Amino acid sequence: xxxxxMLKGTLEGCILAVIGRKETYGYEISQQLEYYGFGKIAExxxxxxxxxxxxxxxxxAVYRQSEVGPQRKYYRLTAAGEQELALFVRNYRALSRAVxxxxxxxxxxxxxxxxxxxTVAGK
Amino acid sequence: xxxxxMLKGTLEGCILAVIGRKETYGYEISQQLEYYGFGKIAExxxxxxxxxxxxxxxxxAVYRQSEVGPQRKYYRLTAAGEQELALFVRNYRALSRAVxxxxxxxxxxxxxxxxxxxTVAGK
DNA sequence: GCAAACTACATTGCAATGCAAGATAGAACG
DNA sequence: CGTTCTATCTTGCATTGCAATGTAGTTTGC
Numbered sequence: 001x002x003x004x005x006m007l008k009g010t011l012e013g014c015i016l017a018v019i020g021r022k023e024t025y026g027y028e029i030s031q032q033l034e035y036y037g038f039g040k041i042a043e044x045x046x047x048x049x050x051x052x053x054x055x056x057x058x059x060x061a062v063y064r065q066s067e068v069g070p071q072r073k074y075y076r077l078t079a080a081g082e083q084e085l086a087l088f089v090r091n092y093r094a095l096s097r098a099v100x101x102x103x104x105x106x107x108x109x110x111x112x113x114x115x116x117x118x119t120v121a122g123k
Numbered sequence: 124x125x126x127x128x129m130l131k132g133t134l135e136g137c138i139l140a141v142i143g144r145k146e147t148y149g150y151e152i153s154q155q156l157e158y159y160g161f162g163k164i165a166e167x168x169x170x171x172x173x174x175x176x177x178x179x180x181x182x183x184a185v186y187r188q189s190e191v192g193p194q195r196k197y198y199r200l201t202a203a204g205e206q207e208l209a210l211f212v213r214n215y216r217a218l219s220r221a222v223x224x225x226x227x228x229x230x231x232x233x234x235x236x237x238x239x240x241x242t243v244a245g246k
Numbered sequence: 247g248c249a250a251a252c253t254a255c256a257t258t259g260c261a262a263t264g265c266a267a268g269a270t271a272g273a274a275c276g
Numbered sequence: 277c278g279t280t281c282t283a284t285c286t287t288g289c290a291t292t293g294c295a296a297t298g299t300a301g302t303t304t305g306c
Contacts, residue, residue, distance in 0.1 A: 004293045005132030017229045037221035042294050069253035070301040095125050098160035106140045127264045165265045192282035193272045
């Protein structure tokens with residue numbers, strides 16, 4: 001279920017993308033991420049991340065009443081947030097290409113030629 | 124060039140993939156990664172990671188002489204390392220699918236209906 | 247009314263990991 | 277000898293996902 005280390009750096013961008021689509025709040029974001037196949041992302045991950053986005057000026061928030069529970073804190077992207085999102089997409093594509101290049105050759109398992117002889121040495 | 128946070132968790136798997144293709148050593152791995160589009164990965168990243176792989180039984184190493192410089196420490200995957208690599212590939216694919224799902228809808232910028240009624244959920 | 251369940255947000259402290267900076271050392275070349 | 281390229285390693289730091297925990301409003305059932 002997607003190891004946490006692999007989410008580092010990616011999750012922030014993904015949450016920017018979620019917010020960028022439509023104004024939304026933490027609890028809903030966590031449901032969205034699950035829907036998209038990220039698995040259950042802990043609340044202890046999401047809320048601090050949202051606060052960080054706000055603190056860094058990438059998102060801004062307003063409280064609104066809910067008819068079904070406590071107040072919700074709705075986030076939307078700032079201009080800086082949209083730039084950051086665009087940057088994330090570029091970076092993610094770059095990583096994705098690199099990994100795909102590599103794994104593609106890994107599949108077949110024998111693309112590189114055999115190398116020179118052994119000259120063993122202790123380890 | 125690919126922010127460091129985004130490499131977390133992914134880099135280890137990629138290095139497993141590089142080693143899995145053919146026995147190789149740290150310095151060459153760094154050149155391979157650059158060739159594949161990962162950018163320059165610091166040596167302070169690669170060598171500790173290789174030591175960790177060895178310590179965790181995912182790779183094993185032998186020293187060999189080089190004709191052009193100091194000794195090289197060649198790594199190859201253990202059986203456990205190959206399993207770990209296979210696991211990484213599965214996890215990476217899962218993440219990749221999730222992000223692609225999300226970004227795909229982000230592109231057009233207006234895939235979600237302007238709702239405020241529930242009727243919720245994904246498209 | 248009261249307990250449970252769901253919604254909703256937040257904080258604390260920890261663990262994993264990429265990286266900068268710096269050290270060490272062999273080989274080749276002018 | 278000094279510089280450059282090859283090659284490995286260590287220390288300490290910053291970032292960030294997450295478990296654990298706390299708070300609080302709303303709804304439902306007894």
